[in-house]
Amino acid sequence: MEWGVALNVVESVETTVANSVRLERAGIASVWITDFPAIRSASPLAAAVAEMTNSCRIGIGLLSPDLYGPNHIIQQVETLVDHFGKRFDVLIGPGDGPALERIGVDRGVGAAVVKRTLKAATQIRTQLKDSNCECRIFLGAQGPMMIEASSSFDGVLLNYSDEEMIEWSLKKLKRNTQDFVIGVFPPTCLEPNPDFDSSESIRRAAAMVALGLTRSVWDEFGLESSLRAGQRALRESGSLDDAVIDVIGNETLHRFSVYMSVSELCEYIEDLQRRGINLVVFGPPLCKEPSGIDQIIEARYLCGT
């Protein structure tokens, strides 16, 4: 199992670089530098991380082709590889729709978004492979079209943590090479005594993922009523506030997050491995606080997988 940790929400460059160094020393195989709506840009930040680390892989993204355009994403990856070596992965996906709309990127809705993203991702893959740029290209996927299409790339990062959702995704996947990486990228919070109902940050992160879920799969997992109510509340409120999160409900939110103790995490990782998952990227809010870094390092040591 490849362990990855996502960094860069609101932390300074200095903090992200220091955390990357600690994570690399602790044996974390890859650090992922998130991008928009994160406040700092992933690619220059990835350069700073590469400068101060030696061997860990560095993922950038999710990068949305609607925000950057495929050519700009290609330029970013090629320049990173040219300057800092063959250590980079890139995650492509449609991105956070409501957040993009607020900065003037009108993505449209439905299948058109997925088709446009796939077209851009294919161009990125083709051009990077043609220029012998050695990097792994992942698709960020939730819906069936993106999951099925991901087999043409180096891997997929599923925005799922729930057993039923992961199993459903694996059935959709058409893995065509042994090297294909199946990863999960859940919002994560590790607590000695987990109390999901009172944890604001993990509930918010889970709500963001849940509300981004493709409507076509709501029914599949029995989420129709809670997510429909959540989306209605979000439209009325205009922002992801507590009222919207409450409407979705903790039962649904819990299914979109990894919120457990370190020892429970070891069992969870073993379970993922049994199912055929070979990469887990622990997402925000885990590393917003220094304690999150301590916890994931402890988990890496304890779980030993």
Place this chain on the structure above:
Amino acid sequence: MSAETTDWIARHAETLGANGIWIGEDIGAGQDTAVLTAAILLHSRRVRVGTGVVPISIHNITTIARSSLTLHEIGNGRFALGIGIGGIQDLKRVGIDLQRPVTEMRETTRLLRALWRGERVTAKTELISLDGYSLRLRESISIPVFFGVRGPQMLDLAGRVSDGVILSGPFEYIEKAIGIIKRAALQERRNPSEIETVVWVPTIPTFKGINEKTAKRIVALVVADTPKPVEAMLSVDHEKLARIRNVVASSGPKAGAEFVDNEVLDAFSISGSKRYMVEQFEDLSSIGATEVVLSPPHTGDWKGVLIELIREARRSVS
């Protein structure tokens, strides 16, 4: 330029005696500006590193704001953001036809500064649509904004709102441009000397490696790319310039070079012997340039050229 070339420049700039490194952006070509700037900041210690320029027409303003914040932190305050509209031909190629470029430059500058002060911004312009966007900064940051602009209205705006300008063009134009900037600054009750003037013209070292034929070919290309408002500010024979432009368009720079004489060569580039080039830098300084950029093309023994030219300039200053 290759990563190897830019990395060498980053690692040697300080020992050579340079004060800054400026990074251009060709729309859709070359290295990514933000990553390259990061690499250069990481591989240098004291020099200022600036973009010259990031075209605001092709990047979302939040991308410019976020990249700048990241580079500001990577460089511990050594980063300067140069912005411009982008070359007309390049923008046409990517389907951008900006109606009010001066307004966009003014608004982009105003909004970037508001974001760096930590404000929540809502704005709608031809290029920008922000709905309550914020960088969630706890402390305000200050990043100098340089304008890479050419036309009189843009130069006027630069004098009113920018921290510096990056000028490119013939000597005569640069002198007039500096005049426009200073006048605007005074009208705005600003001290004109607070606005830095970076001059970036083709430096063609015919004293080492590049022959005059190549120099004339480069200048033919520069003439062909010179915008009409800049040409209008020159006393160089306009018919001569039109002929060069037309020949470059129909038969390429090699053919255009046949019509580049010494007057045009001198007006549009800094070339010649080491001593003569340094004298031209001094001339630029005397008309108000605060920094001169030794620009590409870096061909042949470009490292030797950089070393000798900067050494000569330093000797001349001391």
